[in-house]
Amino acid sequence: MIDPHQQFHDALDALDTAFAPLAELSVSVGGCTYCYSAADLEALAGPVPRVSDELISCVAHEAFNHWDDFPGLYRRLTPRIVRLLTADELDHSLVASRLLTADWQNWPAPERTALERLWHAWWRSALHTHPGIGHVTDILGVLSTTEGTSVPWLAIWAETRTEASDLHLRDALDRWLIEDDLADLHLGFYDELHVTPELLPWLLSLDDGRIGAAQLIEVERIADSQRAP
Known part of the structure; x- marks a missing residue:
């Protein structure tokens, strides 16, 4: 590897x-x-x-x-x-x-491609090290904001089955669940990207056990509130 x-x-x-x-x-x-x-x-x-x-x-x-x-x-x-x-x-x-x-x-x-490749390499490196340099949500924020979507980065996170990756997930949820931020989460300094519609379904799609029970209860509660009429 x-x-x-x-x-x-x-x-x-x-x-x-x-x-x-x-x-x-x-x-x-x-x-x-x-x-x-x-x-x-x-x-x-x-x-x-x-x-x-x-x-x-x-x-x-x-x-x-x-x-x-x-x-x-x-x-x-x-x-x-x-x-x-x-x-x-x-x-x-x-x-x-x-x-x-x-x-x-x-x-x-050539410049754009080099920056995109750097984004991918940075993300994969971050997911293989815990604790790392910088908070995982800050890194995800850069990648998602600049690309206009979190989907490809979340897909890489889902397929990265390392202990470090799961510890980063726990840390991310600790931050996203403060005061129900996950219910209306925007990324970028000017809140350019509304990421909740991409993030909530992804969290609920993860394999059993990747999210701790207490955090999963909160994610499901927020998701239910989003579906409520």
Whole structure:
């Protein structure tokens, strides 16, 4: 069996390779001069590997209207942003929403494909390690929000029969069941994806024993309330 953790690290390297032509370019970067100094803008305009992690983090979270060309800037910085994201050093929901604003699904095919492969490798790696780096619901939120659906990620979770995977499921339900959040759960910083209609049927379809009795009672109660006239 191929080591999912090695696949994840290989996918990160492949992401760097796919974006390398952009990363080495010197471009013009215009932005908010109240929040960013001339030195910041100069650094962002130069080769991406030379930009500090601190500045990358600021841009990763910054509002899109701070930049003259937000999609172009975010695209150039994506491999660096994703490395920080997968290390649990950025706000998952905010980065997912920023990627949507940057229109990542319309980027050139090599870049888009590399990012999609990274998403898959990250997810499989996460499901094979508990505890892992970052909460499983945050990772699922990034993948589902950027793709516009949780269905393929939930399918992978269902077929991943590891102890780590089931422990992550317990942790996820602990979070989703707080104050009945599961009944109306949205993902993304701006609640772009209403995931309850996909998540509830999936939870109820899982094999017996994967959800603890007490949590299953709560899931079934919420599902019943959704069906009530």
